[in-house]
Amino acid sequence: METVGLAFYLAGQGDRAAEMFQTALADKPSPQKAAAYYYYLAGALDMARPNRGSPQGGQPGGGPAPRLAAVPESLSVGPHRAQRYAEAERELLDLLDKHDSNYDSANVRVAVREARFLLSNICAVQNRLAQAEEWLEQILDEFPEDVAARNDLGYLWADQGRHLNRALTMVRAAVEREPHNRAYRDSLGWVYFRLGRYADAVRELEQAARSDKPTV
Secondary structure, X not given: OHHHHHHHHHOOOHHHHHHHHHHHHHOOOOHHHHHHHHHHHHHHHHHHOHHHOOOOOOOOOOOOXXXXXXXXXXXXXXXXXXXXXXXXXXXXXXHHHHXXXXXXXXXXXXXXXXXXHHHHHHHHHOOOHHXXXXXXXXXXXXXXXXXXXXXXXXXXXXXXXXXXXXXXXXXXXXXXXXXOOHHHHHHHHHHHHHOOOHHHHHHHHHHHHHOOOOOO
16 A cells, blocks of 8 residues: 555655555554654645646647556656666566455455556556556456546557447446546547547547546
8 A cells, every 4th residue: 555655646646645545544554654654645635635736648649648647757757767667667566466366355455456557557658558458457357347447448449549449438438437537538539539520529528628627
């Protein structure tokens, strides 16, 4: 939980980081660990305030969807970018190696799922798209109704012009579940664009642009 929470914190995703630290605190850690988690939690909640904003993805066709773009800034800049990606990937793979077989705790399953999301993010921004898709497919194997994984996988397919009808089904399901999520609306607009359904694409993208609710 600490590893994943800090990764989300570095990615500017304060709401998801806060969720990780709150879950870690619910497990009643040692006083020393609890103090650190409360410290991280305070920063994450401050980051999550609506007026703080958050990293955004590119315009349709110009880059990954917002969630896919959310790789820690410390990994995405500077001369040692590839080394930082590798270090983050090793840490997340080590987390999976230690805990992926543990099905006794719902909290562990949440941490494992989020680790896979982050690994997919890292692969996506490095253009390792087959691996990015594989991590998302593994999430959907365990959590078939996970709308975030459906959105991300549908977006990846659409961005490559692959499985467009399946991508439409997956992203539309995400939008139906969370109709005010701008990232999901943006993805749906991009799928419609790839399908040549331009009026539908404009409708969804305009609705995404008008939304005043924060992206999840």
